[in-house]
Amino acid sequence: MNAQDDLSMKNDEVLRVELxxxxxxxxxxxxxxxxxxxxxxxxxxxxxxxxxxxxxxKDRIVRIEDRLTPDITA
Structure with missing residues (x-):
């Protein structure tokens, strides 16, 4: 995976724009x-x-949405 695709290095605002x-x-x-x-x-x-x-x-969209959505466990 290249730096452009590395979601861990991007802040939420950048991810929302990309989304x-x-x-x-x-x-x-x-x-x-x-x-x-x-x-x-x-x-x-x-x-x-x-x-x-x-x-x-679509795969990139799903990865970004997963990153932006908090993982809440019940």
């Missing part, structure tokens, strides 16, 4: 994929790459 940026990008990719599928203009390789990028973003 917003990644969430927006994830939503934009979702819209782009949907539009390409509806128009039938995308080849499978392009769709596969966009979906892979979207999944990678």
């Amino acid at each position: 917003e940026v990644f969430s927006n990008e994830h939503r934009d990719l979702d819209d782009a994929i949907r539009a390409l599928v509806e128009r039938g203009t995308a080849d499978q390789l392009t769709l596969q790459r966009l979906k892979k990028r979207k999944l990678m973003l």
